Amino acid sequence: MDKTVNQKAWFLVLPVFLVVAFSAILPLMTVVNYSMQDTFGNNQFFWNGVGWFKELLDPSTDLGSRFFASLWRNLAFSAIILAIEVPLGIVVALSMPRDGWRVAACLVTLALPLLIPWNVVGTIWQIFGRPDIGLLGYVLNNMGIDYNYVSNEFDAWATVIVMDVWHWTSLVALLCYAGLKSIPDAYYQAAQIDGASRWAVFTAIQLPKMNRVLLIAVLLRFMDSFMIYTEPFVVTGGGPGNSTTFVSIELVKIALGQFDLGKAAALSLVYNLIIIIVCWIFYTVMTNVGAERREQKGVA
Amino acid sequence: MHSIPGRRLIISLFLIFLLLPIYWLVNMSFKTNEEIVSTMTLWPHQPTIANYVRIFTDESWYSGYINSLKYVVINTIISISVALPAAYAFSRYRFLGDKHLFFWLLSNRMAPAAVYALPFFNLYSAINLFDTPWAVALAHCIFNVPLAVWILEGFVSGVPREIDETAFLDGYSFPRFFLKILVPLIASGIGVAAFFCFMFSWVELLLARTLTSVNAKPIAAVMTRTVSAAGMDWGLLAAAGVLTIIPGALVIWFVRNYIARGFALGRV
Structure with missing residues (x-):
């Protein structure tokens, strides 16, 4: 279906443009402004050029080392949760009951963690994991495993990862389920006639049909895990030490904790730039997948 | 199978x-x-039930819920009403810079809230909206409006273009066509988009906490008060947590049949 060219469509888009520009461009200008200046308090600002950026991107300085440490930590975290949540989400989607009230019950239960405020997610796991009052911590410690997420780095990481899996795997599962639902029965019947194995059905029919929703899932999960703040902050406060301090936590520490506006602004811009680049890659891949599919449809 | x-x-x-x-x-x-x-x-x-009784009788507690609901509802209304015409435009027309605009919107959905916390604080203080539900509602637009446009665009594209053309041939004006024909056709899509706006505004804490101090304090920020000199009040904290889950659970029930499609952003 070709779209018609109509410049008047801008009038329909204008409200959105104004609302988002008000909350995106104006604040971003402030950030750019801060990132070039230094202040000694009393609202007196001095031109600092690209000084903050130089410091930020140089791992030998204090700011640079903190930035890179939190960046690698955050990337490792995103990689781990994607490696767990995507396969697990697919398996859960494939395990969904076929019809009846069970589907509704499963869907509502799956969606439940997604609707809990993020700080409450943190609170739930903070309570659940405590050795003295939480079921998880209590059981683990009674099994002879010395589990304490407050003082042990490995336990803190494990808790934050299990919490994220608990919180967001449902999103992947629901997306995959939506993809699976859109496959017509005829495909399965054809596979049955051909005597296709269960694995062949998965790789030849289900996975290709899910690739678009999986892409959305990976995009959303990567982005949201890359800017995760509230949940680990509530559970571990970024500790023990700095072991679970992700980029957003570091940024808030610098901006609202130390009020180092210049450093925080420089970090914000680099952080935003990384996100826009990743977002652009995904967007291009996604539109290409869409275009290929339309071409295939056109041929068929 | x-x-x-x-x-x-x-x-x-x-x-x-x-x-x-x-x-x-x-x-x-x-x-x-x-x-x-x-x-x-x-x-x-x-x-x-002492923990619950305390929340429902202490104004500083239950006003937190009311404040949260206020900005969530304002945000949902703003997001949906500005996103609807835009979704139609993106779905039906090509215009100067449409792809770039769409990408720009998408990139705002992905922008980290931590980056905006401080500039928003300055901005909303400057225009005297600090500590009102409006500040939080407008701030949450940055990720909810793009999301609503994205979801609604998927649903509008599901409506055959012939319907528009027939309506215009029948002499419908654009606003009348929009409200009388298009909106009822994508009612489920609007429901899904509203659900998502509600959800993301309800779960967000960082911006909501930064932009409020006393009068518009959201429940999530009130919950940090359970740490007192006498130690943690665990029972009260748990009760407050349970009450924040309930609104979400209620809204899921209404959109349960569309959840899966909604999460795929109307694109399955």
């Missing part, structure tokens, strides 16, 4: 994994602090 061996076991285990931490929170909310701290009990042995 599209299921795998052992699926009952897998889905049951996963649902138990999801529900167990929530059960623990509910369990704790009905206990007294003595019971929580002194013994490990799988269900409350001396059930009490």
Whole structure:
């Protein structure tokens, strides 16, 4: 279906443009402004050029080392949760009951963690994991495993990862389920006639049909895990030490904790730039997948 | 046919994994602090509703819920009403810079809230909206408006273009066509988009906390008060947590048949 060219469509888009520009461009200008200046308090600002950026991107300085440490930590975290949540989400989607009230019950239960405020997610796991009052911590410690997420780095990481899996795997599962639902029965019947194995059905029919929703899932999960703040902050406060301090936590520490506006602004811009680049890659891949599919449809 | 061996076991285990931490929170909310701290009990042995009573009778507690609901509702209304015409435009027309604009919107959905916390604080203080529900509602637009446009665009594209053309031939003006024909056709899509705006505004804390101090304090920020000199008030914290889950659970029920499609952003 070709779209018609109509410049008047801008009038329909204008409200959105104004609302988002008000909350995106104006604040971003402030950030750019801060990132070039230094202040000694009393609202007196001095031109600092690209000084903050130089410091930020140089791992030998204090700011640079903190930035890179939190960046690698955050990337490792995103990689781990994607490696767990995507396969697990697919398996859960494939395990969904076929019809009846069970589907509704499963869907509502799956969606439940997604609707809990993020700080409450943190609170739930903070309570659940405590050795003295939480079921998880209590059981683990009674099994002879010395589990304490407050003082042990490995336990803190494990808790934050299990919490994220608990919180967001449902999103992947629901997306995959939506993809699976859109496959017509005829495909399965054809596979049955051909005597296709269960694995062949998965790789030849289900996975290709899910690739678009999986892409959305990976995009959303990567982005949201890359800017995760509230949940680990509530559970571990970024500790023990700095072991679970992700980029957003570091940024808030610098901006609202130390009020180092210049450093925080420089970090914000680099952080935003990384996100826009990743977002652009995904967007291009996604539109290409869409275009290929339309071409295939056109041929068929 | 599209299921795998052992699926009952897998889905049951996963649902138990999801529900167990929530059960623990509910369990704790009905206990007294003595019971929580002194013994490990799988269900409350001396059930009490004192924690809930305290929340519903103390204004500083229940006003937190009201404040949260205020900005969530304002945000949902703004997001949907500006996103609807835009979704139609993106779905039907090509215009100068449309692809770039769409990408720009998308990139705002992905922007980290931590980046905007401080500039928003300055901006909304400057225009005297700080500590009002409007500040939080407008701030949340940055991720909810793009999301609403994205979801609604998928649903509008599902409506055949012939319907528009027929309506215009029948002499419908654009606003009349929009309200009388298009909106009813994509009602379920609007429901889904509203659900998502509600959800993301309800769960966000960082911006909501930064932009409020006293009068518009959201419930999530009120919850940090349970840390007092006498130690943590675990029962009260748990009860407050349970009450934040309820609005979400209620809205899911209404959109349960569209959840899956909605999460795919209307694109399946």
